[in-house]
Amino acid sequence: xxxxxxxxxxFTGFAFxxxxxxxxxxxxxxxxxxxHFILELLRKEEYHDVIAWQGDYGEFVIKDPDEVARxxxxxxxxxxxxxxxxxxxxxxxxNKRILHKTKGKRxxxxxxxxxxxxxxxPFIDMGMAGKYPQNxxxxxxxxxxxxPSGGTHxxxxxxxxxxxLSPNEELRSPTLFSSVxxxxxxxxxxxxxxxxxxxxxxxxxxxxEQHRRGPGPDIPAFRGPPLPRLPHEGIFRxxxxxxxxxxxxxxxxxxxxxxxxxxxxxxxxxxPMTPTHMNYTPSPTLSPMYPGGSHFSFxxxxxxxxxxxxxxxxxxYHLSPRAFLHYPSIVVPQPQRPEKPLHLxxxxxxxxxxxxxxxxxxxxxxxxxxxxxxxxSSSSGVPxxxxxxxxxxxxxxxxxxxxxxxxxxxxxDEEVFKAPTVPEQKPLLLFYLAGKRKQ
DNA sequence: TACGGAAAAG
DNA sequence: CTTTTCCGTA
Numbered sequence: 001x002x003x004x005x006x007x008x009x010x011f012t013g014f015a016f017x018x019x020x021x022x023x024x025x026x027x028x029x030x031x032x033x034x035x036h037f038i039l040e041l042l043r044k045e046e047y048h049d050v051i052a053w054q055g056d057y058g059e060f061v062i063k064d065p066d067e068v069a070r071x072x073x074x075x076x077x078x079x080x081x082x083x084x085x086x087x088x089x090x091x092x093x094x095n096k097r098i099l100h101k102t103k104g105k106r107x108x109x110x111x112x113x114x115x116x117x118x119x120x121x122p123f124i125d126m127g128m129a130g131k132y133p134q135n136x137x138x139x140x141x142x143x144x145x146x147x148p149s150g151g152t153h154x155x156x157x158x159x160x161x162x163x164x165l166s167p168n169e170e171l172r173s174p175t176l177f178s179s180v181x182x183x184x185x186x187x188x189x190x191x192x193x194x195x196x197x198x199x200x201x202x203x204x205x206x207x208x209e210q211h212r213r214g215p216g217p218d219i220p221a222f223r224g225p226p227l228p229r230l231p232h233e234g235i236f237r238x239x240x241x242x243x244x245x246x247x248x249x250x251x252x253x254x255x256x257x258x259x260x261x262x263x264x265x266x267x268x269x270x271x272p273m274t275p276t277h278m279n280y281t282p283s284p285t286l287s288p289m290y291p292g293g294s295h296f297s298f299x300x301x302x303x304x305x306x307x308x309x310x311x312x313x314x315x316x317y318h319l320s321p322r323a324f325l326h327y328p329s330i331v332v333p334q335p336q337r338p339e340k341p342l343h344l345x346x347x348x349x350x351x352x353x354x355x356x357x358x359x360x361x362x363x364x365x366x367x368x369x370x371x372x373x374x375x376x377s378s379s380s381g382v383p384x385x386x387x388x389x390x391x392x393x394x395x396x397x398x399x400x401x402x403x404x405x406x407x408x409x410x411x412x413d414e415e416v417f418k419a420p421t422v423p424e425q426k427p428l429l430l431f432y433l434a435g436k437r438k439q
Numbered sequence: 440t441a442c443g444g445a446a447a448a449g
Numbered sequence: 450c451t452t453t454t455c456c457g458t459a
Contacts, residue, residue, distance in 0.1 A: 031449085033451070078453070089452050091442065106440070 034089050035098050035111075037075055041068065055108060062107040 041047040042060055051068050054061040062068050065083035073081025090109060093099040102108040 031451085076452080081453080085453055085455090087441075088443080088454080092451075094442090101441075103441095 032075060034072065034086070035093060037072055038068075039111075041071065047071075055102060055105065056110060058111040058113060059102050059105075059108055060111070061105070062109070065107055 038051065038060070041051045042053060050064045050071070051060060051062045053059065062083075065087075069081050069083040069086045072086050073079055090099060091101075094101065097112050099109045099111055102110050
């Protein structure tokens, strides 16, 4: 049922923005993208002197810009690559929300994903864990996502999502998700593919991982054994039971590994200065995720709350709902509004919005009309709008927004609605969709 | 050092 | 589309 998808997603913290789903290497995938490359370097301790997690959660510092640029150049077969160019590419991620700059800190950028999934789903292996158990010295950067390495793959709990969420709680739209499927096919990956010596370092280590067979504690993330129907599942892994933190893991201690009493403290280290704004944070005892024993416990009520909170946080952290869209059958529960149908009337948004022009890149500004584009229904009709919360001067303005994308038609993204995060326990969210355009 | 426009490339 | 390349501005 759709539930399995949804459940899986929620459960595994699959609510990453779509960019986070691109597999490191998948057949037919495209060229590797910079953000992914950065992630690769970050998870390998051999590059810790060049680039490493540092600072706030999700923050990383490029210690040696020239080297990073060089490596990138090697990977992309662009010998002329330099930090200036690389950084330009990085800046293009700002609007995409993949990254943002940590102002005041030189060469420091921050990934936009952590707050949510990583914080709430510490047991998910995003592939950030190093594969080199030895050598973990130094203080663990809190900036690194909590990634216990090793562990079993997620399994659906004994109860189905429907046990937790009633149908009407779903935010569901068949058309909405229709286009999603095709996106699944999109890959992103890597290899310059020439296999030349040029791809040395990074490539080499990657290859090593990539060619490794069979799931193991050290399996590189992004490549776990595939679960049926979930092409990307390899990206994340769930750790149902406590494990000993891996030395190399960015995190000193895996939240999951700790005894219940320690859980709370351990969850936070990852996000020291960044408030989570969760309406509900699963406690060791309450959280269905908590591996109090060897298995999950699923208290319907808790689960329900958990899921709701999670979903809410997904939006709060502006992880684009697009993430959900990858799964045609998934549905998003409406946070804090369990009993109501999800479709919010566009006319009555739960929040105050400030209309803002879409973060158009120049590309959108000047969009030559395309003759004969059958799919271009969007251009004329629905205006693209981006809504931004009026008030929310948070330290993390961006992260506090709710972002919604409408994909009623094709795939796409850019029409984004943002709603302010509702502090405390207000009902949150969401979104809804409006027109969208094809990119 | 950082940002972002422009245009080109793949 | 994403990234590369170039560049003016702050």
